[in-house]
Structures are given as C-alpha cells and as structure tokens.
Amino acid sequence: MTMGELAGMIAAIAFLIIAVSLAIVLIKLSKTVDEVNRNINSISQDVDVISKQAEDIMASSNSLIKDIDEKVNVLDPVYRAAADVGQSVSDLNEATQNLTKKFQNRNKKSFMEKVAGAGFKMFKK
Numbered sequence: 001m002t003m004g005e006l007a008g009m010i011a012a013i014a015f016l017i018i019a020v021s022l023a024i025v026l027i028k029l030s031k032t033v034d035e036v037n038r039n040i041n042s043i044s045q046d047v048d049v050i051s052k053q054a055e056d057i058m059a060s061s062n063s064l065i066k067d068i069d070e071k072v073n074v075l076d077p078v079y080r081a082a083a084d085v086g087q088s089v090s091d092l093n094e095a096t097q098n099l100t101k102k103f104q105n106r107n108k109k110s111f112m113e114k115v116a117g118a119g120f121k122m123f124k125k
Contacts, residue, residue, distance in 0.1 A: 001009075
C-alpha cells in the first residue's frame with residue numbers, strides 16, 4: 001500500500017466517522033423535534049381547554065355580577081327608606097327636645113310670676 005492509498009483510506013475512514021456521527025446527531029435531533037412537536041400539541045390542547053374554562057368562568061362572573069347588581073338595585077330603596085326613617089326620628093327627637101325646653105321655660109316663668117304675684121300681694125296688704 002502506497003502513501004497515497006493510505007491517505008485515501010484514512011480520509012475515507014474519517015469521512016465514514018463524520019457521516020456516522022452526523023447520522024447519530026440527525027437521528028437524535030429528529031427525536032427531539034418529534035418530542036417538541038408532541039409537547040406543542042399537548043400544550044395547544046391544554047391551552048384550548050384552559051381558554052374554554054376561562055370563557056365559562058367569565059360568563060359565570062358576568063351572570064353573578066348582573067345578579068348582584070339587580071339585588072343591589074332592589075335593596076337600594078330599602079336603605080334609602082331606612083335613612084329617611086332615621087332622619088325623621090332624629091327630627092322628631094329634636095322637635096321633642098325643643099318642645100320640652102319651651103315647656104320647662106314656660107313653667108319657670110309661671111313660677112316666677114307666681115312668686116312675684118305673691119310678693120305683690122304681701123305688699124298690698
């Protein structure tokens with residue numbers, strides 16, 4: 001075997017090693033790409049399920065919000081009426097206090113008038 005043949009054989013073996021290594025890398029890369037595709041499909045399906053559930057939750061939330069809004073609208077007049085009753089009771093309490101003060105002042109004047117009248121009666125005699 002000549003040097004040229006030996007160099008050719010070494011080059012052929014090196015090329016064979018490179019080709020086998022490249023084939024192994026390509027096979028592993030193909031498996032990795034297949035796994036990535038399966039994961040993407042699985043994630044897509046999961047996202048579809050999650051988005052459907054999110055839509056259902058949003059629909060339920062909207063329904064609950066409408067229901068609560070209707071109930072608040074029903075209860076709002078009750079709260080206003082209670083506030084009006086409270087204000088009326090407060091006004092009545094204030095009017096009663098004013099009337100009591102006037103009555104007390106009137107009784108004091110009457111008592112003073114009685115004392116003054118008794119004093120005048122004593123001096124008239």
